[in-house]
Amino acid sequence: MSFLxxxxxxxxxxxxxxxxxxxxxxPDHINEIAVLWLMIVFASTxxxxxxxxxxxxLGNIVFFGAGMYICAIVQIGLFYDVGMxxxxxxxxxxxxxxxxxxxxxxxxxxxxxxxxAALAIVAGWIVFGLRGPYFAIGTLGLAVAAGEMLxxxxxxxxASGISMxxxxxxxxxxxxxxxxxxxxxxxxxxxxxxxxxxxxxGLALNAIRDDEEKxxxxxxxxxxxxxxxxxxxxxxxxxxxxxxxxxxxYIEPRNIAFPIATFNLFMVVxxxxxxxxxxxxPVIGAVIFHTIKEVTWTYFLGWQFIALGVLIVxxxxxxxxxxxxxxxxxxxxxxxxxxxIGRGREPGLRGRLAPQPEGAE
Amino acid sequence: MSDAIIAVDxxxxxxxxxxxxxxxxxxxxxxxxxxxxxxxxxxKTTLFNSIVGYHxxxxxxxxxxxxxxxxxxxQEIARLGLLRTFQTTRIYGKMDCMRNMxxxxxxxxxxxxxxxxxxxxxxxxxxxxxxxxVGLYEKRNLLAGxxxxxxxxxxxxxxxxxxxxxxxxxxxxxxxxxxxLINGLLDRLKRANSELGVTMFxxxxxxxxxxxxxxxxxxxxxxxxxxxxxxxxxxxxxxVIDAYLxxx
Numbered sequence: 001m002s003f004l005x006x007x008x009x010x011x012x013x014x015x016x017x018x019x020x021x022x023x024x025x026x027p028d029h030i031n032e033i034a035v036l037w038l039m040i041v042f043a044s045t046x047x048x049x050x051x052x053x054x055x056x057x058l059g060n061i062v063f064f065g066a067g068m069y070i071c072a073i074v075q076i077g078l079f080y081d082v083g084m085x086x087x088x089x090x091x092x093x094x095x096x097x098x099x100x101x102x103x104x105x106x107x108x109x110x111x112x113x114x115x116x117a118a119l120a121i122v123a124g125w126i127v128f129g130l131r132g133p134y135f136a137i138g139t140l141g142l143a144v145a146a147g148e149m150l151x152x153x154x155x156x157x158x159a160s161g162i163s164m165x166x167x168x169x170x171x172x173x174x175x176x177x178x179x180x181x182x183x184x185x186x187x188x189x190x191x192x193x194x195x196x197x198x199x200x201x202g203l204a205l206n207a208i209r210d211d212e213e214k215x216x217x218x219x220x221x222x223x224x225x226x227x228x229x230x231x232x233x234x235x236x237x238x239x240x241x242x243x244x245x246x247x248x249x250y251i252e253p254r255n256i257a258f259p260i261a262t263f264n265l266f267m268v269v270x271x272x273x274x275x276x277x278x279x280x281x282p283v284i285g286a287v288i289f290h291t292i293k294e295v296t297w298t299y300f301l302g303w304q305f306i307a308l309g310v311l312i313v314x315x316x317x318x319x320x321x322x323x324x325x326x327x328x329x330x331x332x333x334x335x336x337x338x339x340x341i342g343r344g345r346e347p348g349l350r351g352r353l354a355p356q357p358e359g360a361e
Numbered sequence: 362m363s364d365a366i367i368a369v370d371x372x373x374x375x376x377x378x379x380x381x382x383x384x385x386x387x388x389x390x391x392x393x394x395x396x397x398x399x400x401x402x403x404x405k406t407t408l409f410n411s412i413v414g415y416h417x418x419x420x421x422x423x424x425x426x427x428x429x430x431x432x433x434x435x436q437e438i439a440r441l442g443l444l445r446t447f448q449t450t451r452i453y454g455k456m457d458c459m460r461n462m463x464x465x466x467x468x469x470x471x472x473x474x475x476x477x478x479x480x481x482x483x484x485x486x487x488x489x490x491x492x493x494x495v496g497l498y499e500k501r502n503l504l505a506g507x508x509x510x511x512x513x514x515x516x517x518x519x520x521x522x523x524x525x526x527x528x529x530x531x532x533x534x535x536x537x538x539x540x541x542l543i544n545g546l547l548d549r550l551k552r553a554n555s556e557l558g559v560t561m562f563x564x565x566x567x568x569x570x571x572x573x574x575x576x577x578x579x580x581x582x583x584x585x586x587x588x589x590x591x592x593x594x595x596x597x598x599x600x601v602i603d604a605y606l607x608x609x
Contacts, residue, residue, distance in 0.1 A: 199477045203456070203464035210453035217413065217447070218524060219439030219468040228476065277455075 011280060012190070019183040023176060034179040034247070036290045037186035039270060041240045043282030044189050045233035046267040051276030052202065053229055054209030055131075059139030061264035062123070062146045063116040063234035065257030067241030069150060070115040071108035072162050072251060078104050086157040098168040105165075109242040116238025117231040124227040131212070140260075147258035161252025164245060178247035185243065189236050194279055196232070205229060209277070265312075266293075273315045275324025284323045366391040366528055366560050367412065367443070372421030372431075374411050381407040383584045384421070389528065394554050394561045396575030398568070398595075400604055404584040405564045406448060409530055413445045414438045426527070440469050442527035448536065448564075450513045454506025458497055458516055461505050462488035465520040488523060495519045495549060511538040515546065522553055528560040529553075535567050543570065550574055572596065580604065 019037070023030045042060075049055045076085045079100050084090060096104070127138045151159040167174040196202055204225045207215040215222050245251045258264070266289065274285020289311070296307040315322075321329065365388035374382040381404045389395045399405050411418045414435045423431040425443050433441075453461050463480045480488075492498045495515040500508060505516055514534065521529055534550065535543050551574055553559050565571040571578060572592040580588045580595060582604035588595060595601055 196477075199479050200464070201476050203460055204476070206456050206460070207453050207464045210455050211451050214447070214451040214453065215464075216435045217439055217445055217451075218465055218520070219436050219444070220464070221436065221468060221471060224473075225476065 012187070015187060015190070019187065023179055030175045030179050032290075032294055034175075034182045036286065037179075037182040038240055038244060039266065039286040039290045040186040040283050041182070041189050041236055042263065042267045043270040043274065043286040044186075044193055045236050047271050047276055047278075047282045048193065048196070048205070048229050048233045050268065050271055051278070051281070052197065052205040052209060053226065055226070056136045056268070057139045057230070058136050058264065058268070059123075059127075059142040060233060060237060060267055061143050061258050061260060062139075063120060063237035064241040064244070064263065065146060065150070065253070066119050067109075067112035067116045067238030068245035068251050068257045069156060069241075070238070071105070071112040071242030072164060072245055073156065074108035074111050075101075075104035075165055075246075076162075078107065083155050086155065086162050088157075088160065094165075096165040096168065101165055101168050105242075105246060109239055112242035113235045113238040116234040116241070120231040120234035121227050124230045128223060128226045128230075143258055143260050143264060147253045147260065150253035150257065157252070159253065161250060161256070164249050164251060166249070167246070178243065181243045182240070182247075185236065185239055190279075190283070192232075192236070197279060201225065201229075206277075269308075269312050269315065271322075272320065273311075273322055275322025275326070275328075278322075278324040278328070281322050281324030288323070364390055366426060367562065368422075368424040369408070369412065370422045370424070372408070372411055372423060373419045374407055374416070375419060381584050382411065382418075385581070385584075385586050387579050387586060387589070389560065389562045390577065392554075392558060392560055393576045394550070394563065394574050396571040396578040396592075397562065397564045397581065398566070398571060398578060398601075399581035399587070403581040403604075405581055406532060407584075408581070409445060409532055409564065413443065413530060436468075439524075440467075442467075442469070442525070443530070444521050444524055444526035444528070445530040446517050446521055446532060446534065448532040450510065450517050450537075452505040452508075452513050452516050452520065454504065456505060457502050458492060458505055458508070459485075459488060459501045461516060461520055462492060462523050465523040467525045491519045491522050492516075494522075496545065511542050514538055515542075518546075518549070518553075522557065522559070526559060528562065531561060531563045531565075533564055533566060535565065535570050543567070547574060568596075 022033050026033065042064075046057070046060055049057050049060075073082055076082050079096065080094060085094060123142055127135060127142065130138045150156060156162060167177070169177070197205075204215070204220055204222075207218075207220060208222055208225060212222060241257070245257070248256060251257055255262075270285035270289045271282045272285070273289055274283065275281030292311060293304070293308060296304040300307060319326070367389035369385060369387045371384045371386055372382055373380065373384055385404070385408055387397075397405050397408070410416055411431075412423055414430065414433050414437070418431055421431070422429060425438070425441060428441075430438050430441065430443070453464070456464075463484065466480070466484060489498060489501070492501055495518055497508075497512060497515055497519065500512065505513065508516060514537070518531075518534065531550075535546060538546060547570055550561065550563075554561055563571065563575065575592060578590065578592055578595045579586060580598070580601045582600075587604055588598045588601050590598065
């Protein structure tokens with residue numbers, strides 16, 4: 001019971017309960033809530049670079065889209081010829097058996113994660129020479145280029161995209177299946193980043209954020225940390241892309257795999273809204289943002305992008321520290337972070353105290 | 362291995378048409394404190410930057426422990442154990458002091474798996490002791506950016522010691538520190554040298570400080586090495602006096 005009772009684990013327990021209960025409490029909104037888990041994955045992985053390391057990437061969507069396409073190619077390619085499957089002239093109806101579907105999906109998702117990470121390492125080689133706004137623009141260029149490239153690649157259906165293998169089961173089972181996949185992915189992402197920030201890796205990310213030149217002068221392998229950080233975000237985004245592509249049933253480059261003006265921008269806005277550089281800020285931001293977005297979509301259709309635009313401007317101009325940042329400022333004692341080492345012990349003066357020199361306070 | 366831990370030989374560095382260092386040579390003896398003085402703009406910081414690999418040099422050679430380092434990058438040189446502090450103090454402002462210390466461990470033999478390890482109790486205790494050594498233990502949970510300028514200097518010094526350097530290059534360690542704190546810092550510099558065996562090479566404008574702690578002093582002027590000697594000799598050297606009083 002100590003695991004459940006611990007203050008640090010409480011949010012995880014709440015999320016676990018909420019995640020399992022939600023589809024039964026709101027059976028009409030399973031897809032919307034599933035997308036909320038996706039948003040949490042987006043925000044939490046964006047914050048690894050954007051918040052903790054201070055590198056504002058506008059190209060993280062590349063790994064989502066790449067994961068989606070890699071998974072599709074693997075899923076189809078394992079059993080059929082990809083060019084034939086995606087051909088517009090195809091008249092035969094192709095059905096995947098249940099075995100084929102799940103085997104392909106599992107292998108495809110795995111390869112998508114690895115492939116996205118490999119892509120991040122290669123791309124990182126190029127763009128991590130850039131800093132500040134140049135990095136943001138450089139990564140945005142990657143995202144635009146990725147979308148354009150896939151729009152003209154015939155093998156994967158070019159701009160008309162790919163109809164994904166059909167889920168072997170009824171619509172209700174399908175909804176729950178993808179809901180829980182995204183839920184588990186979001187939970188895994190959060191557990192992973194919490195662990196990551198508790199290691200030397202987290203310290204190095206923060207050091208790079210605060211003063212990269214100093215970090216270099218102290219001998220930190222800054223390039224290695226930057227590339228690895230991006231690759232780690234890419235793994236989760238690759239998984240997310242693979243799952244979302246199958247959930248959607250149809251993939252195409254500009255609006256689904258590499259949607260620069262929506263998902264790609266949402267990542268940044270959610271993190272700013274919730275509070276960057278914190279563990280829970282991105283989650284809070286994702287929940288608030290997604291709720292507002294869904295409500296405006298439902299009740300103010302036609303005005304939704306104006307509402308989102310206003311939200312973005314207000315957040316960036318007046319509320320840069322985000323909800324989590326604001327809470328930490330308001331209640332510093334409650335959210336005070338203590339540096340813990342070893343087995344939950346605070347570092348202290350043990351053994352012989354270094355004798356104090358003259359003039360020490 | 363020779364007695365000189367750093368040997369700079371005829372190093373020239375120019376920015377565009379301005380020659381900041383012209384054929385500068387010097388030797389930093391192992392285990393001692395060496396000073397570098399000179400009027401503003403005489404090329405001291407440029408020389409520091411050349412030694413730590415911050416920018417490529419035009420010609421000449423820089424050897425550290427008998428190894429040529431003039432082609433190496435900043436991080437590689439730092440990992441060899443040759444570390445510098447900055448004239449404008451640099452710490453990780455949004456991390457607390459303890460975290461500043463924990464990330465300053467040496468990265469000499471870091472493997473990939475070490476990126477994901479956690480600081481053990483020995484490291485934490487060493488960080489705590491070094492913070493106590495510079496008098497900042499009580500502030501360990503405060504953000505480094507919230508410390509006063511002088512305290513940030515002390516923190517930067519403690520971070521440098523945490524890195525277990527062989528040689529420490531300090532760029533004006535007492536600049537901006539209030540006079541009562543200077544004595545404390547002086548004492549700590551001496552003790553880091555005598556007790557931890559750290560060789561030091563210090564740029565300093567405060568003559569009382571540098572004459573007090575350095576065993577050898579180099580003086581630069583107009584990008585060239587002007588004089589070298591014991592503190593007493595340097596103080597009496599007419600060329601040094603002229604350089605400071607604006608003759609020449």
